[in-house]
Amino acid sequence: MNNLVCHVCGIYLKISENWVHTQIKHLNEWNSVVLARYKQNLEGIGQNPEIFARREDIPIGISEIDAAMGMLLGWNPSYYYMAHKYAPDVFHAHFGPKGCRVLPIAGSLGIPIVTTFYGYDVSKLPSKSDEWLEKYEKLFNKGNMFLAEGPFLAEQLIDIGCPPEKIKVQRLGIELDRYPYIPRKRSEGEPLRVLMAGRFDRKKGFVDGLKAFAEFVRKGGEGEVTIVGGSDGSEQSNKVRKKLYHIAKSYDIKDITNFKGFIPLDELKSEYYNHHMLLSPSHTVKETGENEGGAPVILLEAQATGLPVVATKHCDIPFVVDDESTGFLAKERQVNELVESLFSLYENEKLRHEMGVNASKKMAKQHDAVEKGSDLESVYECLI
Structure with a gap:
């Protein structure tokens, strides 16, 4: 028994x-x-x-x-x-x-x-x-x-x-059979499809992420961003939501920013396969000291499917994402570094493919x- x-x-x-x-x-x-x-x-x-x-x-x-x-x-x-x-x-x-x-x-x-x-x-x-x-x-x-x-x-x-x-x-x-590796191909002239996902919590870095995407577009990159998740109803979470909509409007990227809200897990899994990379720039909240503690599980799931990640050197993320191997890690709150990483994946299809392969292998070995x-x-x- x-x-x-x-x-x-x-x-x-x-x-x-x-x-x-x-x-x-x-x-x-x-x-x-x-x-x-x-x-x-x-x-x-x-x-x-x-x-x-x-x-x-x-x-x-x-x-x-x-x-x-x-x-x-x-x-x-x-x-x-x-x-x-x-x-x-x-x-x-x-x-x-x-x-x-x-x-x-x-x-x-x-x-x-x-x-x-x-x-x-x-x-x-x-x-x-x-x-x-x-x-x-x-x-x-x-x-x-x-x-x-x-x-x-x-x-x-x-x-x-x-x-x-x-x-x-x-x-x-993570259940590897639920997140099998599938290579993503991006044709010449096709926009870079960027995914962000999670609760609108300040520590998740959504504001930095959307600013980085907006700068990427302003500097000539072609892209689309999907934001999965939303406010948890708290005052701080609602503030994050308002900032995100303000950024989309002020940078004139509303037409290429898709706010999907919370979706079932199976739909989130589908979104992994519909995108070329994951953007997850977590940081420590200055006022409260709150941080991720470990690393967002979405990093594990996305990498298993073959998505390279652009994230930050925050908490246990460097133990989950290998910088310049399965993705890129920027310093916290450094939007310019995030922009550079977006361009690296946008301009180098071979690199993006290699990182996706490395990411999937790492997840199979470690998670x-x-x-x-x-x-x-x-x-x-x-x-x-």
Whole structure:
């Protein structure tokens, strides 16, 4: 009989966090259950683990009491009840705050806990409030292991007090059969089709990216840009959206700028194959210190299909994109360097093709979801 891991997350499954499902899907020797607040976007993702969504699977009155108790105690009685029922061998919390929330339950039931940090939980929350540093101190002391997707994120964990001996780099994997390599050919005179994708978060660098594309066109390049994603409804995200529309209008590139909004994952995959390159110039937000933590998963998916990437020397991106081999890396906020990279791919079709081949090979070697699933099972095994 297989061992059981209980995953804890906020919403299962956010489209922008589909990599959580990929990790669970490729656990072969371990069964999984999920504790979440809500469940959504489950259509078309294949077989799901058993999911308990506390705001949906218990009557509304009890759900409100459970939520209030969670705020008061720092853990939800419904999660304790379900964990006692499932009797997992290991807890796996996805994001630091979920590790804090399930830590008392894990301690009470004597179950080891591994917590994966992904980005904002390392760079944004600790700088936002000392309360998070206090919560993390307890988590780091009592938690068994902490996973980071790359060396830079691991160093950030150390900087906020996580013991180095408890940290392991666990790279995220992608399903290579879903993102097969297909070469893109650009005929002479055909515009360079540029793709950007993600939430309109300041750290994603959309404003720098669109300015770079506009400058590329102003200096004689022929191109089209597709922007997949949109605002998350926050004030800062709405500001990014307004800036992007302003840039498109002021640089007179509205006719060659396609704002597609949020689209299903299968449609995003199609967009990879409809474009010649990915532009992803992430940077650290000066006011808050927030950064990517690791590297956007879109970089993995796009490269697997054969898209060269123009990105930045930010967080773990240099461990995912090889500068001048699978793409180009500019310094953060250096629009002129992004423009130069766009022209390099525009003017040298051979280089663009070679980078696409290199990118696909790198992803197959370093980010195969099947291999990463086996690695994650090894983490669980060492805790029991």
